[in-house]
Amino acid sequence: MLRVRDVSFSYSRGRETRLVLDRVSMEVERGATVGLLGPNGSGKTTLLRIIAGILMPQSGTVQLNDVPIAQFDRRQLAQRIAMVPQETHSTFDFTVLDIVLMGRFAHLGPFVLEGPSDFSIARRALESTGTSAFEDRLFSTLSGGEKQRVVIASALAQSAELLLLDEPTASLDVGHQLEVQSLLARLNREQGVTMVLSTHDLNFAAAMCETLVLLREGRVLACGPTKDVLNAESVLALYGVEADVQLHPRAGHLVVTPLARTVR
Amino acid sequence: MKPVRARIVAVLAGFGTLLAVVALAAPLIGSTPISIARVFDRTIPFADNVDAQIFFIARFPRVLAAAVVGGTLAVAGVVFQALFRNPLATPDTLGVSAGAALGAMVAITFHLDVSVGGYSSIPLASLAGAFGALGIVYALATARRRGLSTTVLLLAGVTMTAFFSALIMFTQYLADFTDTLRMVRWLMGMLDIGGYTPIVAVVPLLVAAGAVCATLPRALDLLSLGADAAAARGVDVFRTERAALFGASLATGAAVSISGPVGFIGIIVPHMVRLMIGSDHRLVLPGSALFGASFLIVCDLIARTLFSPIEVPVGVVTAILGGPFFLWLLLRRA
Numbered sequence: 001m002l003r004v005r006d007v008s009f010s011y012s013r014g015r016e017t018r019l020v021l022d023r024v025s026m027e028v029e030r031g032a033t034v035g036l037l038g039p040n041g042s043g044k045t046t047l048l049r050i051i052a053g054i055l056m057p058q059s060g061t062v063q064l065n066d067v068p069i070a071q072f073d074r075r076q077l078a079q080r081i082a083m084v085p086q087e088t089h090s091t092f093d094f095t096v097l098d099i100v101l102m103g104r105f106a107h108l109g110p111f112v113l114e115g116p117s118d119f120s121i122a123r124r125a126l127e128s129t130g131t132s133a134f135e136d137r138l139f140s141t142l143s144g145g146e147k148q149r150v151v152i153a154s155a156l157a158q159s160a161e162l163l164l165l166d167e168p169t170a171s172l173d174v175g176h177q178l179e180v181q182s183l184l185a186r187l188n189r190e191q192g193v194t195m196v197l198s199t200h201d202l203n204f205a206a207a208m209c210e211t212l213v214l215l216r217e218g219r220v221l222a223c224g225p226t227k228d229v230l231n232a233e234s235v236l237a238l239y240g241v242e243a244d245v246q247l248h249p250r251a252g253h254l255v256v257t258p259l260a261r262t263v264r
Numbered sequence: 265m266k267p268v269r270a271r272i273v274a275v276l277a278g279f280g281t282l283l284a285v286v287a288l289a290a291p292l293i294g295s296t297p298i299s300i301a302r303v304f305d306r307t308i309p310f311a312d313n314v315d316a317q318i319f320f321i322a323r324f325p326r327v328l329a330a331a332v333v334g335g336t337l338a339v340a341g342v343v344f345q346a347l348f349r350n351p352l353a354t355p356d357t358l359g360v361s362a363g364a365a366l367g368a369m370v371a372i373t374f375h376l377d378v379s380v381g382g383y384s385s386i387p388l389a390s391l392a393g394a395f396g397a398l399g400i401v402y403a404l405a406t407a408r409r410r411g412l413s414t415t416v417l418l419l420a421g422v423t424m425t426a427f428f429s430a431l432i433m434f435t436q437y438l439a440d441f442t443d444t445l446r447m448v449r450w451l452m453g454m455l456d457i458g459g460y461t462p463i464v465a466v467v468p469l470l471v472a473a474g475a476v477c478a479t480l481p482r483a484l485d486l487l488s489l490g491a492d493a494a495a496a497r498g499v500d501v502f503r504t505e506r507a508a509l510f511g512a513s514l515a516t517g518a519a520v521s522i523s524g525p526v527g528f529i530g531i532i533v534p535h536m537v538r539l540m541i542g543s544d545h546r547l548v549l550p551g552s553a554l555f556g557a558s559f560l561i562v563c564d565l566i567a568r569t570l571f572s573p574i575e576v577p578v579g580v581v582t583a584i585l586g587g588p589f590f591l592w593l594l595l596r597r598a
Contacts, residue, residue, distance in 0.1 A: 052495070079498070083493075083496035091489075094485070099489075154497075
């Protein structure tokens with residue numbers, strides 16, 4: 001479904017150029033949940049922004065269903081790929097329903113207002129994310145976890161094939177983390193939503209993703225099924241942290257316990 | 265929630281009615297009382313109808329100027345606030361107003377005497393100053409990267425405003441006593457434009473600015489969630505930001521060329537309208553245009569009647585109302 005081939009990207013500031021992604025390749029099958037892991041500055045967010053078409057790679061290609069995404073204009077791309085940023089703040093006060101309806105932007109022409117079908121899609125997205133109860137509340141009055149669920153609802157209202165999530169549980173407490181985790185798992189299981197997510201939470205990645213892509217300094221360190229890729233060696237190589245990685249009998253997935261930071 | 269179409273109709277009807285009432289009532293009020301029945305009495309020839317002459321020649325051009333300037337600056341404020349994702353942004357933030365003021369000051373000091381398409385030298389120089397300021401700020405904001413940096417745009421605007429203010433002071437220093445008085449009056453904002461010509465002259469600019477701004481509302485909603493969120497939902501961020509910048513700057517330049525810089529309209533009106541009808545730009549843009557027009561008509565009415573027969577510059581009235589409002593807004597957000 002999604003094919004990233006030899007993508008490189010660097011940021012320039014004055015004469016200084018910093019290579020953020022170096023010939024990164026990965027593939028995502030329809031219905032899969034793929035996690036991007038890596039330390040700060042490893043290029044996870046940049047890769048997601050390139051897949052979303054927000055940044056253009058300096059070399060390499062991103063293809064969706066064998067079509068280079070560069071061939072789509074912004075609206076066409078947003079009809080196919082939705083993205084949930086790490087945090088969403090609104091400069092002005094919009095209601096929750098307003099925020100979710102904004103997900104329909106790509107499906108409406110200029111000067112076209114949302115019709116009954118758009119409202120029905122938005123309300124379905126609210127139901128899927130358990131946020132129907134506060135559709136008339138102001139977005140700014142919601143808690144962090146509620147906001148994240150509403151932004152996911154807005155992304156679902158885009159009716160896109162692929163959902164990108166940039167650290168969806170960052171800055172959430174453990175209760176809200178589990179809330180978002182179970183929501184994403186349900187969306188993947190019941191609606192077959194294909195997801196690529198970046199995270200620093202190894203246990204969240206282990207619980208959510210069947211495939212992991214490990215990034216270090218802009219390069220793919222390893223890529224494959226979670227049970228094969230996530231182990232003490234890869235955690236050490238990625239983060240310089242000694243860790244215990246065990247299959248948790250009650251959770252049913254690998255659980256990573258960091259033990260000590262090693263000098264790199 | 266009511267469908268957007270019904271809410272837009274309600275906003276247009278509500279604020280439109282308010283504007284019609286205010287625009288019709290304001291010319292009837294003044295130092296010389298006039299009767300609406302006599303104004304529209306067709307049995308009296310216009311040459312003999314003093315009430316109609318006061319209404320149509322003395323007061324209505326001024327009311328029309330207030331409506332055009334008020335509505336235009338309010339719309340520019342809405343667009344700049346969304347563009348900068350900063351509710352405290354105003355049409356003055358970008359330096360366009362200061363550039364326009366500098367143009368007018370140069371025209372007054374050096375007694376420029378040109379006229380193009382009904383435009384006399386001061387508004388013409390003011391427009392040139394506005395476009396010059398926009399050009400400089402835009403070049404700075406796009407110089408270092410692909411796309412438009414709103415942070416650089418904002419900082420460049422603030423810097424250029426300070427720089428233009430220094431040049432305005434220098435120009436005033438060069439001017440003689442009479443010209444200095446004209447400058448001070450112009451800088452305070454004045455709507456006593458003496459006829460319909462200055463308004464008619466800016467109509468093409470206002471139509472162009474309005475056409476650009478009309479394409480923006482939903483994209484502005486999305487931009488207020490952040491550039492990445494907007495792009496991910498299908499907004500061409502660079503194109504939208506550029507259109508917003510040019511549309512709002514064109515509107516600001518045109519409005520300032522009529523009246524001089526009338527402060528605070530671009531911040532008071534959008535926030536009052538948001539408090540009344542919410543933040544959806546499909547409602548806020550037309551609502552602010554109509555309410556801004558009514559608001560400035562009322563401010564001008566206060567300016568010309570409060571200490572009658574002495575007139576206070578309308579910019580003084582808007583500043584007295586706007587200063588505390590701005591601080592309230594700042595403290596409310598803090």
